[in-house]
Amino acid sequence: MLSIQELENIASQVRRDIIRMVNGASSGHPGGPLGSADFLVALYFKIMKPDPKQFSMNGVGEDLFFLSNGHLSAGWYSVLARYGYFNTSELATFRKLGTRLQGHPATHEGLPGIRMSSGSLGQGLSVAIGAALAKKMNHDEHLVYCLMGDGELQEGQNWEALMFAAGKKVDNLIAVVDYNGVQIDGPNDKVLPLGDLQAKFEAFDWTVLTMYGNDMTEVVDNMKKAQWYTGQGKPVMIVMRTHMGSGVDFMTDNHEWHGVFPTDEQAKAALAQLAETLGDY
Numbered sequence: 001m002l003s004i005q006e007l008e009n010i011a012s013q014v015r016r017d018i019i020r021m022v023n024g025a026s027s028g029h030p031g032g033p034l035g036s037a038d039f040l041v042a043l044y045f046k047i048m049k050p051d052p053k054q055f056s057m058n059g060v061g062e063d064l065f066f067l068s069n070g071h072l073s074a075g076w077y078s079v080l081a082r083y084g085y086f087n088t089s090e091l092a093t094f095r096k097l098g099t100r101l102q103g104h105p106a107t108h109e110g111l112p113g114i115r116m117s118s119g120s121l122g123q124g125l126s127v128a129i130g131a132a133l134a135k136k137m138n139h140d141e142h143l144v145y146c147l148m149g150d151g152e153l154q155e156g157q158n159w160e161a162l163m164f165a166a167g168k169k170v171d172n173l174i175a176v177v178d179y180n181g182v183q184i185d186g187p188n189d190k191v192l193p194l195g196d197l198q199a200k201f202e203a204f205d206w207t208v209l210t211m212y213g214n215d216m217t218e219v220v221d222n223m224k225k226a227q228w229y230t231g232q233g234k235p236v237m238i239v240m241r242t243h244m245g246s247g248v249d250f251m252t253d254n255h256e257w258h259g260v261f262p263t264d265e266q267a268k269a270a271l272a273q274l275a276e277t278l279g280d281y
Contacts, residue, residue, distance in 0.1 A: 002045055004216050009277035010082060011041045011216065015247045016274045017078035017091055017281065023267035025095035028103060031257035033075030035214070035242040036147065036178050040079045042219045043145060047227070052084040055112045063142045064131050066116055068124020069149035069178065070104035071259065077101050081281075085113040088281040122155025124148060125175055129165050132173040132235075143230060146175045151183030154192045159204075165235040166205040173235045174226045178213065180244040182255035197239050206237045213242035248273055 014037045022028035048063040081088045093099035100109040104119025128146035201208045207229045211222035245251025248270040
C-alpha cells in the first residue's frame with residue numbers, strides 16, 4: 001500500500017507533467033489540473049486501484065471514473081500514464097493534431113482509461129449516474145466516481161441529475177465538486193454565485209461530505225469515508241475545496257491561469273517549485 005508521502009511524490013510529478021504538457025503544446029488549461037492533482041492521484045493509486053491491463057469500455061467488475069470538467073485533461077492523462085494505462089512518453093503528444101491526447105478527453109481514438117468524451121460542461125454527472133444504474137442492474141457492487149467543476153454547476157442539467165440520483169437511490173455513486181471558487185471569467189461569485197453548495201446538495205437528499213483537496217491525508221481519509229456511506233440509500237457528494245494552480249505560487253488562486261499556457265520562462269519557474277520524483281517523460 002502506498003504511503004501518503006509516496007502519493008504526494010506522485011502528485012508532484014503529475015504537476016510537473018501538467019506544466020510541461022501545456023507549455024509544450026502552447027495551449028491548454030494548467031490551473032484546474034494543478035488544483036485537482038492530489039485528488040486524482042489518491043483516487044487511482046489508493047482508492048479505486050483499477051487494473052490498466054484489464055481496461056474495457058463496459059467496466060464490468062471494476063470501479064469507474066468519469067471526468068465531467070474535461071478541460072482538466074492534462075492532469076488526468078498524466079495520472080493515467082503514471083498508473084500504467086499507456087506509456088508516459090505519449091504525454092509529449094498532448095494537444096497535437098491527430099494524436100490521442102486531445103485537449104478534452106475523447107473516445108474515438110481508443111485511449112485506455114477514457115470512457116466518455118467530456119468538455120461540454122454539465123454532462124458528466126448524468127453519464128456517471130447511468131453507469132451506476134447499469135452496475136445495479138448487473139449486480140456489480142463496484143462504485144462509480146465523478147469529478148465536476150464548480151463553474152459547471154451553473155449548467156441546469158446537473159440539478160436535474162442531482163434530483164434523479166436521489167429519487168432513484170443511486171447509492172453506488174460518489175460525486176466530487178472541485179470547488180476552487182474561480183472559473184475562466186473570474187470568481188464564481190461575480191460570474192454567477194453558487195450559494196451554499198453543501199446545503200443545496202443536502203436539500204436534494206444527497207449525503208454530503210466536505211474536504212480540503214490539496215492535503216493528501218485529508219483526501220484519502222474522506223474518500224474512504226465516502227465509500228462507507230455508499231449502499232445506504234443515498235448518492236454521496238463531496239464538496240472539495242482546492243486552490244486553482246496549487247503547487248505553483250504565481251498560478252495559485254488566479255483565474256487567469258484557467259486556460260493560459262505558461263511561456264518557457266514561466267514553465268521553468270513553475271518546475272523549480274515542483275520536485276521531480278518519478279522522472280520527467
